[in-house]
Amino acid sequence: MILELQNRVSSREQVHRMCYLFALSVIAAGIPFSRFLMSLGGVLLVLNWVMEGKWRQKADILLHNKPLRVFLLLMAVHVVFLIFAPRFKDSIKDIWIKIPLLYLPVIMASSSPLTKKEVNGLLKVYVMATLVSIAWGWIAYIAHHWMEKRMMALFISYARLEINICFAFFVSLYLAWKAVPAAQKAVYGVLSAVFLVFLIYSGFLTGLILLLVIVMVFSVMHAYRCRNKTVKIMIYSLVFLFVSGVGVYFTIVTYRYFSSSFNMDTAAVYTADGHVYTHQVRPQELENGSYIFTYVCEEELEQAWNKRSHINYKDTVANGFSVQSTLIRYLNSKHLKKDRLGVEALTEQDIHNIENGTANYNYRHSWGLVGRYYSVLWEMNDYCHTGYIAGYSLPQRFELWNASLRVIRRHPLGVGTGNTRYALCQELVNSNSPIKYSNMKSHNEYLSLLMAFGCVGFIICLIAVFYPVVHKRPSAFVFSVFMIIMLLSMLTEDSLDQQDGATLFAFFYALYIFADGTEREPA
DSSP states (O other): OHHHHHHHHHHHHHHHHHHHHHHHHHHHHHTTTOHHHHHHHHHHHHHHHHHHOOHHHHHHHHHTOHHHHHHTHHHHHHHHGGGGOSOHHHHHHHHHHTTHHHHHHHHHHTSOOBOHHHHHHHHHHHHHHHHHHHHHHHHHHHHHTOSOGGGGOOSSOHHHHHHHHHHHHHHHHHHHHHOOSHHHHHHHHHHHHHHHHHHHHHTOHHHHHHHHHHHHHHHHHHHHHOOOHHHHHHHHHHHHHHHHHHHHHHHHHHHHHHOOOOOTTTSOOBOTTSOBOBOOOOGGGEETTEETTSSBOHHHHHHHHHHHOSSOTTSBOTTSSBHHHHHHHHHHHTTOOBSHHHHHTSOHHHHHHHHTTOOOGGGGOSSHHHHHHHHHHHHHHHHHHHOOOTTOHHHHHHHHHHHHHHHHHHOTTOOOTTOHHHHHHHHHHHTTOTTTTSOOOOSOHHHHHHHHHHHHHHHHHHHHHHHHHHHHOOOOHHHHHHHHHHHHHTTTSOGGGSHHHHHHHHHHHHIIIIIBOSOOOOO
8 A cells, every 4th residue: 555655656756747847848949949948948837836736845955945036036126116117017027037037946946856867858959949949040040032131030039039149059069068979079069060060150249259259268368277287388379370360361351341442543434334433432321342332324224224134223122221232332343333233243142142132242242140240340330420320239239238327327226017018119219319209128148127127126136146156156167158148149139038039047046046956066
């Protein structure tokens, strides 16, 4: 009788354990792939935790787990600052988005610790889900002939996707390092290469910058700890050569972009057909080493273009800009004169690019990183000379950050939970900003927290995040990489203000701080 009861209890615990691991796997798969899977996994996790019972045991764990209690201050601040929020609906929405920061640590902390095998299994699910996400996006990109590679982010925002790809790269390296069979090492090594190539191909600049920073940080740390002087010098030399090489390359590209040999005194006056060129030389109109509005013959451009395209020269292209301006910029980027011969020198792919709004042929470079860098140069040059920011990623962030700082100065105690978007929009309207009706957030998680909770609330949030880390001091390589990625990405994104970002942070943070029962491993 007693043995039968023990078997039943053991069997029930095994079922709940399997459900627990399955729910975690669904969340891990959903983070880079599907908001629905994230939500489904969360529902399954909560239901299993409730049906499992063991309330006295769980309450005892939660009451005596000081790192967990401190971490939950992060959500407590959101609840307390509801009293400062005039827009209750937005406040509740903000808390609901961040609910993974509550249930994931609580459930993981009060459940049996995960073994090393189970943790690695979740990492494998995550890596494969990331692979499926980018493969699906790439196939759709090719099939639909999309012009913008960011559209490959089909399931979550491209900002979160590039962070996931960067993290998956390091997770794959870790799994390759830990794998015992040579075949598994090869598989995960290839996967890490796939993630790296995709970051470069897609032009996900933030993800690449994060990846390079982490590689250099860990390389320098390893060299610092290494006792072999030869190895130490070799690592330092490789890091120096790599940084120097990247710096030299982009310095050359930048110099060529802003250097022009155009001379008004020696410039041609007539086209090959005898029509007059017009020349305008202005610093804000310098691109790819040529002034955009030099060697322009409107008459020939219009006639030649209308012969080659079904879109009239006076009409607009796919992104809403005029054919005229897009065509002139595109010809200039290829160092072609803006006349009949220039248009006739364009390939059919060039015509297609212009019709779809591509204003610089480098933007369609097969390696998206090159095109992304050229677009950044154009944005910053135009912003510095004209102040124009509409549609520009980096200049818009400058505008949003400045406006966020003004909100913080006006509301030192915070504007309340979920009220940051409204407060920022009001500030943009008051300052008559070019993006005053964009309804954007600050694109900086630290500024968002400062706006919402003021200095006191912000400091509490920092303590909530860092105290558990300092208390447990997990030395796992994966967790260290994860924290660096999240903390740096928060400088340019509102990482916790979207479901995919909040779930990503809460899942892996709780996995290594509250759920991981494995022995500490060397970094």
